[in-house]
Every structure is written in C-alpha cells, then in structure tokens.
Amino acid sequence: MLINATIFSILIMSILCLCRLNVLLAILVSALVAGFVSGLGFDRSIELLISGMAGNLETALSYILLGAIASAIARSNLTPILVFNIAKFIQNKRAMFCLSLAFFACFSQNLIPVHIAFIPILIPPLLPLMNKLKIDRRAVACALTFGLKAPYVSLGIGFGLIYHTILRDQLVQNGINVTLSDIQSVMWIGGASMLCGLLLAIFVFYRKPREYREDFATSHNLDSIKDITMTRGDYGVLIGTIVAFCVQLYMSSLPLGGIAGLIVMIALGGIKWNDIDLVMENGFKMMAFIAFVMLVAAGFANVLKETGSIESLVDFVSGVAGGKLGGILIMLLVGLLITMGIGTSFGTIPIIAAIYCPLALNLGFDAKAIILLVGIAGALGDAGSPASDSTLGPTSGLNADGEHDHIWDTCVPTFLMYNIPLIIGASIGAMVL
Template sequence: MLTNPVVLSVLLMCVLCLLRFNVILAIIASALLAGVLSGASIEETASTLISGMSANLETALSYILLGALAVAIWHSNLADIIITKISHYLSKKRTWLIFAIAGVACCSQNIVPIHIAFIPVLIPPLLALFNSLKIDRRAIACALTFGLKAPYVSLSVGFGLIFHTIIKDNLASNGVDVSISDISSVMWIGGVSMLVGLILAVFFYRKPRVYEHRALDKQSQQEHKDKTELKMRPKEWAILGGLAVALGVQLYTNSMALGGFFGIIFMIIFGGISYKHIDDVMLKGLTIMSFVAFVILIAGGFAAVLKSTGGIEELVSVASALAGGKLGGAIIMLGVGLLVTMGIGSSFGTIPILAVIYVPLCQSLGFSTEATILLIGIAAALGDAGSPASDSTLGPTSGLNADSQHSHIYDTCVPTFLFFNIPLVIGALIFSVIL
C-alpha cells in the first residue's frame, strides 16, 4: 500500500500544493512520479498525460464559453441589480449574507447552469462589502463550494441529473438496476451532511478577519460606476433569455458546451451582446476562466496516468481484503474514494473507476441496494471539496482572490476539505449500516 503509485503521487501533489507550489506544475510532477513508479518511462507517462487531457476538453471548453456568458452579464445591469439587492437587504447581516451566497451558488447548478462562471462576476464587487463587515473569506469559500457541490450530490436536477445518471449507468453495467428516483431518495443524505458542514464552517469562521481595501481592475470599476440606471432593459432581457436557452440546451443535450454556445448565439441575435464587442467578450471570458480550464485539462491527464498505473485496482483489491465487515468495508471504500477523487479532482470521473469493484464488494458484505448507491455516490463525491485540482475549489478562489488576499490552498482547499469531507464520511458510515 505504501508503495502504491496512486497513493504516493496524490500525497506528492497535496504536499506541493500545501507548500504553495503552482497547482499545474504540482499535478504534472505528481503524474510523472506515478508513471515512473509504475514502471513506465517519462516519455510514455508524458504521452499518457497529454492524451488523457482530451477527456476534459469538453469541460474546459464549457468553462470558457460559460466565462463569456459571465462577461455578458457583467457588461449589463444584471450583476449590479443583484449586488445592490444583496447589499441593501444583507449589508449588516453577516451570517445571512454568507448563506445567501450559498443559495446563489446552488442556483448555478440547476436554475441557471453556468456553474462556476458566476463567481468572477458576483464575488469581486462584493469584496468591499465583505471587508467592511470583516467576514472571514474562508466562510465564503465554504458557502460557494457548498453551493457548487451539494446540489449535484443530492438533487437529480441540472448537473445533479448528470451525476445521478452516471451512478445509475455504472450500477447497471455492474448488474444492479436502479432508477434515478432510487438514487435521489438516498443521496439527499449527502446534501444534508454538507449542510451540517456549512453551518459548522460559518460558526467556526465567525470571528472578524481584517483585509486590506484594495482596488480591483480600474476599467471594471469604471464600467461598474458608470451604470446609473439599474433597471431591466431589452439588453438585460436578452441576456436572461440567453441564460434560459443555455439551461434548456444543456438539459436537452447534457452538454454544457452546447448550452453555452447557443446561449451566446441567442444573446448576440437579440442584442444581449453587441456584435462589435463579440471578440472582447470572448477574450475576457477566456481570461477569467483560462486557469481553471487548464487545471481541468491537466487533471484529466493526471487521471489517465493514475488509471494506467494499475494502482487504483490495487487499492480497491486491498480494500476488499481488509474490509472484514460492513463498517470496516464502508470506511475503506470511503477512504479509497477520497484518495482517488483528490487526485482526479472530479466526482463525475471517479464513479466509473470505483463502481466496477465496489458493487460486488458491497454485495459480498451484505449491503442493501440503497446503501450501495450511497457508498458509491459519497465515495465519488469525497475529495471534490478540498482537491486543489477541483473546480469546486478553483471557482471560489477565482473570485475571492481578485485582490490577491485569498490563498487557494489554505483559505479554500483546507477549510472545504475539513468541513465537508468529514460530515460526508460520518453521514455515509451511519446510513450505510442503517439502510
């Protein structure tokens, strides 16, 4: 176990990130280590890494297109209307403001499926309000990660429908036929566990924390100040229509990229985006989302390298041998899921890896179908919060670090890891035995 290439490479990635090493370079170094430890040459490992990046090409493209949607919103009055409403009603209510941010983040997973693209639009203008209230941004990071993750874990809507469908398909391919409603009737436990974690995080980070008042991008500030009439105009309605189109297409095709594309086209046709400013909108969308997109691409390559080492199968085999009983088996399965997802950075990509062995393991240990669903779903979800390569952590950092006062590792990854993974493990352990 201690010489397993997956274990050692993920540990290296975590250590490098904790030492504030660049995330992209940390993932590449960890992937190379995993390949070399498995007996492959550096050239073979690099080839696997590069070819594996194609697995996340659609996701990376989706984020760039969704970034363009975010820019379109920013160039309208919509962002100002939202910010004004939030500031007016919650300007002196620190706790409720944090929960409101979590609520907005939840909406980005289903009602307006732009995922993390709303963060660079909404959060930077609110930093001054956060600073005046002396809100610890670690609490905001937890609120954002909760909203980005809890809905898809627990609800069969939007991104959650995709997540639950992957669980359903992989259970079926391993001999267990369930419906989407069967999955949602169990996975709510994950959402409730995360809600407990969010409440604990808000309580733990309740003490005031002082930040410097730093100016953001001057051009963006000027654009923000020049908007004197905060009302819905044809442009704003066109943008709302584009968001509705993006939602509809995404739900119909299960493709965020197509949803983002047709949403942008709708905005262009109906005046939400000026034709002469298309290049500017696309360039700014690429700018705000490029780092996240590249990390996601590299994470796809890292996942391919981890799979090629054979180390994941070894981990699962060890889990099978050491299980002993239901409780021991659940602990080991959740631990392996946490380790794999921390490395891959994607709950969606972890399910097919684990289901192949976890389904027969659950059956051999006497777990019910409901408990099997819960263990596979939570094991895959573990690590998405806290992983340096996950969009659930990269997204919050992209907004909270707009003034360079928020650490990706220590202010986003570590808090979200502690306050969400621990409740998820506890909830899964308790209910997997009861169900």
C-alpha cells in the same frame, strides 16, 4: 501499499500544493511521479497525460464559452443591479450573507445549470461589501462549494441527474439493480451531511471577523449603482442568458448552450460587434486557468489508470476490509484519495464501482447501503481537491484582489468542513440501512 503509484503521487500533489506551488505544475509533477513509480517512464507518462486530456475537452470548452457569457454579463448593468439588491437584503448580517450565497449557488447546479460560471460574475463586485462586513472568505468559500456540490450529490436535477444516472448505470452493470428513485431515496444523506458542515463553517469555525486590504477597486460602489436602470443592451444580455439556459436543458449540451447564448447576445445588441473580441478575451481570462487545470487533471487520471495502481489499491481494500464498519471506512477513504487526485466525482464512480459492488455484497450490505457507499465514496474529495472545479471556482472569484489563497483559504477549509461530515454521515447511514 506504501509505494502504490496512486497514493504516492497524490501525496506528492497535496504536499506541493500545501507548499503553495502552482496547482497546474503540482498536477503535472505528480503525473510524472506516478508514471516513474509504476515503471511507465517519463515519455510514456507524458503521452498518457496528453491523450487523457481529451477526457475533459467538452468541460474545458464549456467553461471558456460560459466565461465569455460571464464577461458579457459583467459588462452590462445586470451585475451592479443584482449586487445592490443583494447588499440591501443582506445589510450587516455576515451569516445571512454566506447562507444566501450558498442558496443562490445551489441554483447553478439545477435551475440554471451554469456550474461555476456565475462566480466570476457575482463575487468580485461583492468583495468590497465582504471587506466592509469583515467576512472571513473561508466561510464564503465553504458556502460556494456547498452550492456547487451538495445539489448534485443529493438531488436528481440538472447536474445531479447526470451524477445519479452515472451512479445507477455503474451499479446496474455490476449486478446491483437500482432505479433513479432508489438513488434519490438515500443520497439526501450526503446533502444533509454537507449542510451540517456548512453550518459549522459559518457559525463556528469561520464566524469571527477578518480584515482584508481595502484598496480593491470595482467599477461600481453601492451609492453609485442604486439608480442604475436596464438598457436595451442589458435586456439582450438577459435574453441571451435565458436562451443559453434553455438550450442547455433541451440539448443536454453546455457548449451548445454557450454558443447559442452568445449568438443571441450579439444579435440583440447585448454584445456590440466591435466588442466581441474583448468579451471573448475577458471570458478566456476568467476561466482559462480552470479549464486547463481540468484538462491536466483528466490527463493525470489517465496516467493513474494506466499504472494499474487504482485497481491494486481497491483490491487491497477487498483484502483488508474485515467487518462492515471497517469496510465502510476503507471504501470511503479510498474513494476520497482517488477523487482528490482526479478532481471529479463523476469520473470516480466508474473506477470504484466494479470492485466496491461485489465487496459490499460480500460484507452483507443491501442495495440502498451500496448506493450510499458508492455515491458518497465518489463524491468525497471533490471538496478540498486542488484540481476540482468545486474549489477552483470559488477561488477564481474570491481571489480577484489577490487576498485569497487557493490551498489554505479554499481547499483546506472545504476539505475539513465537508469530507469529515460526509464520512460520518455515510458510515452511519450504511450501517442503519
């Protein structure tokens, strides 16, 4: 097990990221390491990496289009008006600021399923306010990651419906007959565990004031935006955003929603014809890095699958699980390791369900306990993974002034605040159910 390609390559990736190597390069190096350790060779590893990138093409396209919508919104008066009202509501309450951001971020997964696209719109204009309040941005990162992850883990709405459907289908395929209502009845434990982590981050670990540089300039300050009113173009942007949301829901396609929203914004004057190139370019700048990291992460996952090391890792779990508690802890930790490398909970479920379902049945777990174990094992590692959009998204907004480190200020805090409570919550829940 010490030379298992999955374990070794993910450890390499983690070490490189902790040493502040660019996350894209860290994933590429780790993919080559996985191929070399497993005997695939560098040439075959690169082929698998490139072919596997197709697995996240729709996600990458969605991010680019949503980034363009974010750029259009950022150029309108919608952002300063929203910032002013948030600032007036928050006043001087650091904890209230973080809790409010977590609350609003939850809507990005269900009510308005734009996922991380709202972050580069909302967060950079709020950085001067955060500096004034001396808010530790690690707490804000934890708040944003909570909003990006807890809703899909615990609620069968929006992205949560997709996650719960994948979980149900994989369980049914492996002999566990469950319904979406069965999944909903137990996965709230994951959301409750993450809520505990959020409260610990805000009120215990990252509650102290923290100083940041004050030379970050935004186009608006609180005094200059209090009298801003909506224009015709602003209403065009707002209507385009609503259209993007409705098309996403009706067609179940983020790219189609993004295209429809941009077309409406152009038609209604929210985006002027001569500014289209600039809006698209700014949107690309906002989201391109995240999109490429997600593409390379999918390629890395393809390399790991081809090595056969994931199957051998899960088989190893089957052999050493022992009793119920030992089986729970090992299954959760292996799920954590796989998701840390792949960067997506949605892609981890199909990998682990085939082995975990019969293993859990052999250990005497009932259907609800199996739902919780497989669902949480898949979700573990999404918070804290350098390649996850749940961490890349918060960093994209909080590092607009270069004062927020992706690994030490986003990945490490979110890893500690959410993965540990999830392991504890899932272990207790599976033993009780």
